[in-house]
Structures are given as structure tokens and as C-alpha cells.
Amino acid sequence: MKLTAEPAEFSKSVLADGSDYTSVRVTVANDGDDEVSVNPLYFTITDTGGTKHTVELGVDEEQIDTVDLAPGENISGTVTGKGTFTPQYVTYTDGLLGDPVRVDVS
Structure with a gap:
């Protein structure tokens, strides 16, 4: 999986x-051989x-969907935290x- x-x-x-909210756009790409489950609750x-x-x-409105990605598939959407902050990863x-898979916000 690539994030x-x-x-x-x-x-x-x-x-x-x-309230104030901070969003990050994430893309999950399944570059493996097994199905990858995506759910907004899997992110921090x-x-x-x-x-x-x-x-x-x-x-x-742009929240990432809950899906199962087959090998080769990908999906993008936002994950959102409450408050105003600068996301690092x-x-x-x-x-x-x-x-866990961690990626810097860049």
C-alpha cells in the first residue's frame, strides 16, 4: 500500500x-497483491x-470513502481533524x- x-x-x-477544522487530502494506492480496506476511522x-x-x-464534503481496494486500485479524499492546526503527518x-503506515503531509 502506498499513502x-x-x-x-x-x-x-x-x-x-x-467549529474550526483542518483537512488533509490523502491518496491510498493498493500496490500489493491483497485487498486494502480504507475507512476514515483508520486515519489520524x-x-x-x-x-x-x-x-x-x-x-x-470531500471525505475519503469507506471502500475495499483491489490490487492496482486507488482512492483519494480528505481526513479532517477538529480545530485549526498545521498537519505534520x-x-x-x-x-x-x-x-501503521505514516506519511508526511507535503
Whole structure:
């Protein structure tokens, strides 16, 4: 699996309250031989101060979908944390037992 992350504009959905949010656009590419599960809950965003932010579901119109990627497939979308911060890296962990994959936001 290959993961990339870049800063993104927050696209407020109807589920977002009046809070500030920070979004990161992630792309997950399945470059392996097995299916890869993608779910917004599998991501966390760590800011430049070292604080880990869990993903707020449904607040960004561009949120990454929950899908299973076959080998060769890829998907892009945003993961969004509550508050205004500078994202340093995104961590993806497949379910509870998967090995975490970390990528810098660039």
C-alpha cells in the first residue's frame, strides 16, 4: 500500500458545526497483491506540535470513502481533524491489528 498526504481546504458539510477544522487530502494506492480496506476511522493526523487528532466523520464534503481496494486500485479524499492546526503527518492503520503506515503531509 502506498499513502500520500497533502494540505487541503476544508469543505464544510451540513454535519459540520461552527467549529474550526483542518483537512488533509490523502491518496491510498493498493500496490500489493491483497485487498486494502480504507475507512476514515483508520486515519489520524498529527500536528507540528506532536498532538494527535482523530478524524471527525462527515464534516468535510470531500471525505475519503469507506471502500475495499483491489490490487492496482486507488482512492483519494480528505481526513479532517477538529480545530485549526498545521498537519505534520498522517497515520493509517488497517483496523485494530494492522501495521501503521505514516506519511508526511507535503
